[in-house]
Amino acid sequence: MADKILAKDKLAEFIAALQKDKDVFAPKLDNDRLVWAPLEKADDIVWEFSNTEMSPKDFFFPQTECMMHFKNDPKAEDGMIMQAEPELAKERALLNIRPCDAKAFGVLDMIFCQDEMTNDVYWRDKREKTLLIGLACNDPCPTCFCTTVGCGPHNEAGLDVLLVDLGDKLLARPISDKGAKALSALPEAAADDAAKAAELKKAAEDSITQGVGTDKISGAEVLDLFNLPMWDRVHESCLNCGTCTFCCPTCHCFDIQDEVQGEAGRRVRNWDYCMSWLFTVHGTGHNPRHGKKERVRQRFMHKFKYIPLKRGGEIGCVGCGRCVQLCPVNIDVREVVNSMNA
Amino acid sequence: MENQEVAQKIQEVAKKLLSEGKVSCVIGFEKGTVPMRERPFFAYTPEEAERLTWTSFCCNNLANFLVRRDLGEAGKVAVVAQGCVSRNIVGLIKENQISREQVFVIGVPSPGMLDRRKVQAEVGAEKVITEVSEDGEDLIVKGKGFEERVPRKKVMRDNCYTCVQRNPVIVDELIGAETEPTHGGNIDKVSAPWEKLQADDRWAEFAENYQTCIRCYACRDACPLCYCHVCFVDEAQPQWCGKTQDESDVLTYHVLRAFHCAGRCTDCGACESACPMGIKVRRLTSKIEKDIREMYGYQAGMDLESKPPMSVYRPDDPQEFIK
Numbered sequence: 001m002a003d004k005i006l007a008k009d010k011l012a013e014f015i016a017a018l019q020k021d022k023d024v025f026a027p028k029l030d031n032d033r034l035v036w037a038p039l040e041k042a043d044d045i046v047w048e049f050s051n052t053e054m055s056p057k058d059f060f061f062p063q064t065e066c067m068m069h070f071k072n073d074p075k076a077e078d079g080m081i082m083q084a085e086p087e088l089a090k091e092r093a094l095l096n097i098r099p100c101d102a103k104a105f106g107v108l109d110m111i112f113c114q115d116e117m118t119n120d121v122y123w124r125d126k127r128e129k130t131l132l133i134g135l136a137c138n139d140p141c142p143t144c145f146c147t148t149v150g151c152g153p154h155n156e157a158g159l160d161v162l163l164v165d166l167g168d169k170l171l172a173r174p175i176s177d178k179g180a181k182a183l184s185a186l187p188e189a190a191a192d193d194a195a196k197a198a199e200l201k202k203a204a205e206d207s208i209t210q211g212v213g214t215d216k217i218s219g220a221e222v223l224d225l226f227n228l229p230m231w232d233r234v235h236e237s238c239l240n241c242g243t244c245t246f247c248c249p250t251c252h253c254f255d256i257q258d259e260v261q262g263e264a265g266r267r268v269r270n271w272d273y274c275m276s277w278l279f280t281v282h283g284t285g286h287n288p289r290h291g292k293k294e295r296v297r298q299r300f301m302h303k304f305k306y307i308p309l310k311r312g313g314e315i316g317c318v319g320c321g322r323c324v325q326l327c328p329v330n331i332d333v334r335e336v337v338n339s340m341n342a
Numbered sequence: 343m344e345n346q347e348v349a350q351k352i353q354e355v356a357k358k359l360l361s362e363g364k365v366s367c368v369i370g371f372e373k374g375t376v377p378m379r380e381r382p383f384f385a386y387t388p389e390e391a392e393r394l395t396w397t398s399f400c401c402n403n404l405a406n407f408l409v410r411r412d413l414g415e416a417g418k419v420a421v422v423a424q425g426c427v428s429r430n431i432v433g434l435i436k437e438n439q440i441s442r443e444q445v446f447v448i449g450v451p452s453p454g455m456l457d458r459r460k461v462q463a464e465v466g467a468e469k470v471i472t473e474v475s476e477d478g479e480d481l482i483v484k485g486k487g488f489e490e491r492v493p494r495k496k497v498m499r500d501n502c503y504t505c506v507q508r509n510p511v512i513v514d515e516l517i518g519a520e521t522e523p524t525h526g527g528n529i530d531k532v533s534a535p536w537e538k539l540q541a542d543d544r545w546a547e548f549a550e551n552y553q554t555c556i557r558c559y560a561c562r563d564a565c566p567l568c569y570c571h572v573c574f575v576d577e578a579q580p581q582w583c584g585k586t587q588d589e590s591d592v593l594t595y596h597v598l599r600a601f602h603c604a605g606r607c608t609d610c611g612a613c614e615s616a617c618p619m620g621i622k623v624r625r626l627t628s629k630i631e632k633d634i635r636e637m638y639g640y641q642a643g644m645d646l647e648s649k650p651p652m653s654v655y656r657p658d659d660p661q662e663f664i665k
Binding site: 029032033034046048049050053054063064139141142143233236237239240241242243245246247255257259268270273276277278281324325326328329330331332334335 | 374375376379380381382383384402406407459462463467468470472486554556557558559560562563564572576578584585586587588615616617618619620
């Protein structure tokens with residue numbers, strides 16, 4: 001599929017075309033915080049940004065999501081019977097999603113939709129109905145390390161379209177058929193434009209100098225990693241809060257609750273986090289991850305050993321660096337993983 | 343004393359304590375991997391003590407680690423403590439969580455810690471800051487293609503601006519000389535901006551303030567008061583508090599946590615610094631701090647002797663509402 005060109009002064013048309021059958025969202029500055037928000041018009045698009053503070057995973061996996069509902073009345077004919085939630089009514093497009101976040105959805109696809117039996121209808125419905133138009137990073141942050149975890153600032157995996165900002169125009173690369181369709185009205189890019197995009201890619205990749213090594217981790221035995229003495233120190237300052245997991249684009253654990261209020265009942269799932277004591281406590285009171293050390297170790301082992309082991313080498317981290325920026329005690333995943341890999 | 347000099351002295355004291363075996367561990371800060379984020383550090387050897395630092399971005403409350411780490415057989419530990427942290431240590435002693443003998447207080451008069459979000463806003467939200475250094479009363483903020491001087495005063499944490507106790511209240515070794523007790527902000531003027539509002543408006547402000555909360559509980563987990571083995575939000579048998587992002591669940595958490603801090607909060611600001619969403623978490627606790635001061639004439643953790651007002655009952659209590 002040939003690269004296309006989208007001039008920035010033609011964006012209004014492009015967005016209007018998307019909006020015909022889709023709700024369009026894009027990163028927006030809100031009180032000094034970069035957040036995902038509905039996009040009204042092309043002029044509102046932010047071009048200079050690193051990434052949104054929170055990952056966009058809640059478009060597919062909302063922090064609180066009603067799974068089904070029921071009438072809490074055993075006597076009523078339709079009482080106590082779970083009713084399905086409506087599917088997503090309108091398609092969506094996420095404009096200017098960063099490649100790392102799109103890659104993360106690919107990792108989560110492997111987990112939410114593994115086979116016929118493990119096929120999360122909530123995740124899948126929203127994934128199928130969402131177009132991902134990525135914006136390549138030309139200027140990665142000092143906390144970015146995507147290139148060292150199988151991703152990159154211009155990575156295409158998981159995207160439908162990759163846009164590369166060339167100043168007054170964008171190189172628009174169709175990745176999927178869905179993406180090609182969205183770009184069909186655009187003119188083809190000249191060889192110069194593709195060359196310029198390749199240059200930007202190289203420069204962006206080269207600017208990422210701090211990263212993680214995972215070669216030894218992939219060869220190591222699980223128990224050898226599990227029993228490394230480094231875990232005795234890594235957890236010391238950890239508060240066991242949920243910041244790292246909640247801002248993370250690949251963390252995906254949830255807790256299911258049944259809620260009843262008067263006649264209304266619902267089954268709802270909420271993000272949960274392995275740093276929490278409650279996450280693993282058994283009904284007996286026994287807790288297999290009883291201490292901070294066990295919980296902190298779990299998060300890193302999960303992303304860098306267990307997921308790769310089970311998902312054909314895919315790492316459960318895309319190097320977005322959000323946890324590095326937001327951890328209240330600055331536990332830096334790069335340091336932790338490099339100690340695991342030492 | 344400049345922060346760099348304080349850091350040097352902290353290292354000296356820590357090395358001495360560790361090499362003489364007076365403490366098993368010194369809890370202080372080391373330089374973080376991102377600008378404006380020093381991090382709690384546990385030094386067990388004199389060599390490790392060389393990593394200890396002190397800057398205007400030591401925003402965690404280290405008293406927290408006296409109850410959160412598994413002290414177990416650790417024996418005596420030393421903690422670097424400015425005014426608020428020392429007050430929290432006093433609080434933990436009074437609440438029988440630790441004993442005075444267990445802790446060696448390396449006291450440091452607080453320079454007033456700075457708010458990284460304010461610094462970011464000062465240079466522009468879209469700019470990537472790569473290096474921040476201190477030069478007297480200024481910060482030098484550097485990033486790709488820019489370098490700016492930002493006055494410390496402009497970016498001080500809200501709670502540090504209105505601090506009433508910069509000097510540590512209990513000390514085993516003081517670094518430098520005691521300083522002015524306050525930073526000049528009038529706590530009563532700014533601590534409770536909602537109290538003048540009508541109920542409806544106050545509710546609206548309250549709901550809006552916590553709207554972006556993701557319930558990561560970083561505010562709770564960064565707080566040295568929140569040492570309950572099972573927090574009320576984690577109670578599961580029966581469950582007391584809903585787990586969803588619905589307004590009622592989120593606000594229940596914040597209101598209840600704030601009330602649990604009544605008469606105990608030192609307004610250290612660790613909750614606000616920890617919040618990944620930049621929420622003004624202190625809006626509730628600082629109002630309660632003010633109430634406790636006005637109703638009971640009490641400020642948490644100022645001394646080891648006075649009784650915490652929420653823990654005592656007097657038959658001759660002058661307040662009508664308590665009878």
